[in-house]
Amino acid sequence: MRDRQPLVFWTGFAIIVALLIASPLVLPPFWARFVTEILIWGLLAMSSDILIGYTGMVSFGHSAFFGLGMYGAAFVLLETKPPSLWAALAAGLLAAAAAAAFVAYFSTRLREIYFAITTLIFSQIFYIVIFTWTELTGGENGLTFSRPALAIPGLFSLRFTPMVLHWFVLAIVVLSYLLLRRITQSPFGMVLQSIRENEARTRAIGYPIERYKMVAVMLSGLFAGLAGVLYALQNQFAAPNFVFFVLSGEVVIYNVIGGIGTLVGPILGAAFFLLLREGLSRFFTEYYLIPVGLMFIAMVIFMPQGLLGFARRWLNR
């Protein structure tokens, strides 16, 4: 039975990836674009799972990492002629990683609620700077820019049609998932899980806890920044709303709905939440947040392990 588990996992994985590859070919344009967006939010949710699910640290700073990734890419796309995808990607990752290193340095000495509050404060600082520094960031209006081509100089250059963009995003999300999966299963990932289970004991064994936590925050911030770059590419704008802490709250909700500590769960949570919101908003126009909220409360009470945990339990029955 145990030998069959990897086979079942990889078969399921291949089927899901194949369905996602085919989705823009069969879905109407709006829904095809929606799936791409879900993948991006899913990547952001997955990045925060490194902290919430694997290290036991609830971060409200992910909006800052996501937003800085977005702004980093935006600056480069506005400044380079012709706009370069790879430079935008590098700038976004660099901005997010620098912010994550800064936040990690100060916040990882703290635990639980104190860590959460510190990350929230840092995200608000970034938000206020971006919101008021209009000359550089466009302030409340943000930045708008053109989408670059998917190109490798001298080899090929491809226009980012919705379909090409979808496959590009899918490739990055799949690679990110595989990489994060490998990391969480590595000895480093085991130490993170050990910190989550019993920080004092992990320290007693001799692991430098703060250093591990710092790397976890930076890793998480880096992937959040990557999601920010992808969002900027898809939507051609960067806005301060994405740096506001409310976005971090939504990411925590994606994790809780999908199932923390699973990597796939948060993607599932993001998909469920966004689809639910989209579906209900069509029937209840401005009142749809009421049923969304009620459903979220019901899920927390009746499915505390999230959708994935519930599915696992149901399958094992």
Next chain:
Amino acid sequence: MTLKDLDKGQVTRRRVLAASGIGLGAAVLSPMPLRYALAQSKPYRIGSEQPLTGVAALGGKTALVGLQMAVDRINKAGGILGRAVELIVADDESKPDSGRRKVEKLVTEDNIDAHVGGYLSNICLACVPVFTENQVVNMISVCLDTTLTTSKCNKYTFRPYDFAPSQAKAFAPHLVNKMGKRWFIAYADYSWGQSTRDAYANEIKGNGGSVVGTLGIPLGTADMTPFLSKISGDFDGLFLIFFGPDSINFVNQGTDLGLRKKYKWAGDGAVAVASQLPALGDKIEGFVGVDRYVPVFDPPLDTPYLHAFYDEAVERLKKAGLENAAPDRYVQSNFEAMNALKLGIEKSKFQGRADSEKLIAALEGLEMKESADFPTGDKLLRKEDHQAFVRETIFEMREGKYHLLDTIPWQKSEVPPACTFA
């Protein structure tokens, strides 16, 4: 196959297919008038993205009243070119990501022919690429950001109402010549406040006045006392650039600190929009503002068009649950934006999205005459930047009511275009 055959029961699959084929062929090959008539039976699908939830929900609901009012009037009068108007509303949640998604839905799934709406400037800007990629005319109806018709102007974007540079040009002579030479500007410290500050500072200086200082207050600051205590010195007037709760906080706290007694107060019309007068109370007394529309009927604004607009809007606001609100510039600009689109459709014989180029050509340089459709007066939608210039109203608040001081014709509010279409 005839009706007689049907009566005889001689209907075979082959005959049905043959008849269907003939019918379909006839429809395709039918002369233009018949196809035109068929097309006419379809309503125009007009999308509108508005903030119905989130921070701007109150303003969005007010804006929607104006838009719905225009659509109902159009349909009651037989539609446009004989076709009814179907309004498809999407809630942008006051957030750019949701706004963008909802506009994608309007354009790709609901297949709207054109769009009228947009309240928050950041959402208007975020949605520009969607309209451009899908070649849909976007008649914005509230967004104030200057760049929408300057550095970020776009072939598909039209703003059929005023913006800060034109308001400043219309208002500055009054400020400098009738209120005082030396001004201090306090503003909401974000893009709209900053760009409006720059526009007024330029015009005040250009009219022989001076700006002795400026003070930005972060958006949403509840306790403004630390900021207000910095406003001191020798100047004649305090110019305010705030809206919503920020203007209420500034006016209330500034009055308590004695700023109203010390200086004359003037500012953007957003400080004293009709919907927030109850919250401002008598502390807004003496404030002088500029706006494209205020609910006042002093001559020359004592027109039957403005009376009719006001009466119907008040009724509709009540029905929308906004009991004590008088119509404001958001109701007005949505109402007139829809009517401007109607005029463009009529002029271009626009039938659907495929005719967007024709519609753009018709809207460029569109002259709107004072009428029931444009109760606030004559206006021009300029070809060079798709920016409208409208009659500006300078008013003073006395005994809780607007009193007209002056009206400035659109020709005197025109500023040079600063747009290059891609």
